[in-house]
Amino acid sequence: MTTTQSAARGTRPLIEVSGLRKVYAGRAVVDGLSFTVAEGEIFGILGPNGAGKTTAVECVEGLRVPDAGRVRVAGLDPVADHDQVTCILGAQLQESELQPKLTVREALELYAAFYPDPADWRPLAERLRLTDKLGTRFAKLSGGQKQRLFIALALIGNPRVVVLDELTTGLDPRARRDTWQLIEDVRDSGVTVLLVTHFMEEAQRLCDRIAVIDQGRIAALDTPAGLISRAAASTVMSFTPSVPLDEEALRDLPALASVEHKDGRVTLGGTDETVNAVLTLLARHHITAHQLRVSDATLDDAFLDLTGVGQS
Numbered sequence: 001m002t003t004t005q006s007a008a009r010g011t012r013p014l015i016e017v018s019g020l021r022k023v024y025a026g027r028a029v030v031d032g033l034s035f036t037v038a039e040g041e042i043f044g045i046l047g048p049n050g051a052g053k054t055t056a057v058e059c060v061e062g063l064r065v066p067d068a069g070r071v072r073v074a075g076l077d078p079v080a081d082h083d084q085v086t087c088i089l090g091a092q093l094q095e096s097e098l099q100p101k102l103t104v105r106e107a108l109e110l111y112a113a114f115y116p117d118p119a120d121w122r123p124l125a126e127r128l129r130l131t132d133k134l135g136t137r138f139a140k141l142s143g144g145q146k147q148r149l150f151i152a153l154a155l156i157g158n159p160r161v162v163v164l165d166e167l168t169t170g171l172d173p174r175a176r177r178d179t180w181q182l183i184e185d186v187r188d189s190g191v192t193v194l195l196v197t198h199f200m201e202e203a204q205r206l207c208d209r210i211a212v213i214d215q216g217r218i219a220a221l222d223t224p225a226g227l228i229s230r231a232a233a234s235t236v237m238s239f240t241p242s243v244p245l246d247e248e249a250l251r252d253l254p255a256l257a258s259v260e261h262k263d264g265r266v267t268l269g270g271t272d273e274t275v276n277a278v279l280t281l282l283a284r285h286h287i288t289a290h291q292l293r294v295s296d297a298t299l300d301d302a303f304l305d306l307t308g309v310g311q312s
């Protein structure tokens with residue numbers, strides 16, 4: 001660790017964003033964002049397309065200059081103290097930033113040379129399962145291998161925090177799950193993670209806290225469980241009734257949050273009380289519920305209620 005890094009280490013949050021604003025063509029795409037990230041956290045930024053997520057994290061990285069507000073990384077200004085922040089914060093590269101002919105070994109050696117106190121790339125390559133790919137050119141790597149290389153390059157400067165923006169987009173489910181494990185390993189090794197994602201399951205599984213961003217503002221900031229508890233319905237029930245249901249009878253159900261009919265299937269949002277009342281109603285009318293499913297609300301449901309936008 002460098003002197004600057006140890007001097008900056010303390011009890012204050014590792015990342016502090018306060019009143020951040022960024023305007024393009026007269027439109028505030030980031031409009032007064034405030035959040036903090038504690039050392040050791042996986043902090044998620046979730047939001048619909050165009051919500052301002054990348055703009056916000058690029059202000060944290062010092063790649064964009066805020067129009068208003070304050071950003072600090074370990075107490076440093078990412079724009080004014082850019083060189084020092086670069087040693088503390090590792091950013092995931094975009095694919096186009098690597099030469100297709102560069103081998104994995106060359107990329108690791110090249111990026112290690114950028115830092116005053118780099119990690120030894122050999123154990124890093126081992127940890128990221130790249131050792132048998134060291135001689136492979138970037139263009140020949142699979143999507144998952146490229147992502148593992150990007151994580152290695154983000155970690156090569158021994159950063160205290162890594163910013164991962166849409167890291168698993170385009171990966172198949174298996175490679176995505178492998179990458180999740182790697183992100184957890186990164187955090188377990190003591191590195192704080194700022195994660196921008198579109199994937200609800202990813203955010204729910206990995207993040208300690210999540211800021212849901214909508215139209216440049218924070219719609220909610222909480223733990224995954226806290227966000228889920230904000231969904232209008234805590235329980236979702238769906239079934240195909242053997243005969244069509246009386247709409248009026250459904251409307252009178254206790255704690256009912258939503259009703260939807262689609263292709264003969266009924267989906268109800270509510271609580272356990274709603275579910276029990278539906279079962280009683282069906283039994284009373286001798287109606288069978290085919291393919292009955294009852295599930296707890298998910299982050300997806302909460303996201304939909306908070307932003308009005310469904311996600312993958």
Ligand SMILES: Nc1ncnc2c1ncn2[C@@H]1O[C@H](COP(=O)(O)OP(=O)(O)OP(=O)(O)O)[C@@H](O)[C@H]1O
Pocket residue numbers: 024025029047048049050051052053054055056
């Ligand atoms: N350099 C720029 N010049 C003009 N407008 C920009 C610029 N960068 C971003 N924008 C606009 O700002 C808005 C927010 O973009 P941003 O990339 O931050 O959103 P995002 O939440 O990361 O979206 P996505 O999930 O689609 O990546 C968008 O409407 C985008 O078109």
